[in-house]
Amino acid sequence: MKDKWVRILAPLLLLLLLLGAWEISVHWFDVKPFILPAPSQVLITFIDNFPMLTWHGAVTFLEILLGLLLGGLGGILLAIIVFYSPVLDKALYPLIIGSQMIPVFAIAPILIVWMGFGLWPKVTVAALISFFPLVVNVSDGLREPTEEAVDLFRSMGATRRQIFWKLRLPASLPALFSGLKVSATLAVVGATIGEWVGSHQGLGYLMLQANARLRMSLVFAAIVMLAILGLFLFGAIRIIERRVVHWRSAKADARGG
């Protein structure tokens, strides 16, 4: 119980301390608001523009969510395909790793040309950036069961399909969720990049517009909104993870009690 409070309060206290130092420095050194606004000013801007921030935030969140969904599903499927086909594994894996050396920033403008200014190029960028951690984590996860465990299943007369659904897939879930959490943070980056390159709505668009007009406090307010969305997504995945990977929390309970 005490631990839980420390876990919540400690980072909060540190954040407040940093914000306080920021606030004082801005006033002390008389920094111009279009260079660096004080946190209090960002808060006021955030509250004043809340409906607009929510609207743009909703657009960005939809892109993040769809991107993560497509990228995630693609990553999981690719991991399964690569796991079961040694030929495709040899053919695809170097290409998949190679593809990660290409910065998404380089692809985003091309996607705008191909797909226009709408939702899909952003979703695609988010999907492209978020599929990789899942490929890596899920293919590791599928290899998690020992040869003995597979032998046990085979000795019971299990089919390949049963070994996948009852052994490999559940065994890969902890790794899958680790990957998904990394992917979620990457999807936020992907959607924002997609919006920077060409869009007429979303938080990335808002940041670019505000930046051009030197409305720095609105840029920061958009960043705060983006961070809130990211944290919300991360938290939601953790809640689902605890539900799905329930045996892990049972272990933690046993250790704690």
Add this chain to the structure above:
Amino acid sequence: MDGATTLQVENVSKIYHERSTSIPVLDSISFDLRAGTWTTLLGPSGCGKTTLLKILAGLEAPDSGRVIVEGSDSSRLGATAYLPQHDTLLPWRTALGNAILASEIGGKSIDDTKKEALELLDHFGLSGFESLYPSQLSGGMRQRLALIRTFLTHRSILLLDEPLGALDPLTRATVQKWLLGVWSELKKTVLLVTHDAEEALLLSDRILVLTERPARLQLDQAVNLERPRDRGSSDLAAHKSQLLSLLLKEGAAV
């Protein structure tokens, strides 16, 4: 020895090929198992006991010879109950969920098996633990659960690969006693692999001793000691030193 022959091993040989060298592991091994008896395979570590057990379970094919389970020498997968060296309990399943695994894979009625599993868990000192996860169970409980899972395959031949190897001596003695109790009640045919001579003498009707690799059958001996056996008895000690000298002659660490 009572009961009919339920498992026949005829001239089974196995050679592992690694790069350019080939390593003979099993060298024409033959023996029969009679229904309802307890046989123990004893041999030095790494002599191929596990390989032999895997062949019997149908997980590997012999290079020559054949294995006949209950009169059939076709695919043996699913014909026997096999317990690998480690308990291999699935961490995401509760004790009950692990116990009924074989029925689930075999497509049998899960409700019936659940009922049976609960009775077995209850009967064997795991009542109240059915909804716990393996990580919440002690080593001895995990091993008992793995054995219950093996019984619930509903096969008459149990192939057990050093199921008690990882337990501390006290827990090991407890589970040995428990296992004997279960065996005499359920009337299964057991083939146990171990490298512990005392364990073999405590539990079995018959002991098969293998040589070092490539493993050949060195000794096939009935154990005519009164049950229940006492590990402190002089008879058992005499048998044990005899077995040990045989194993030590093979230059093995026991």
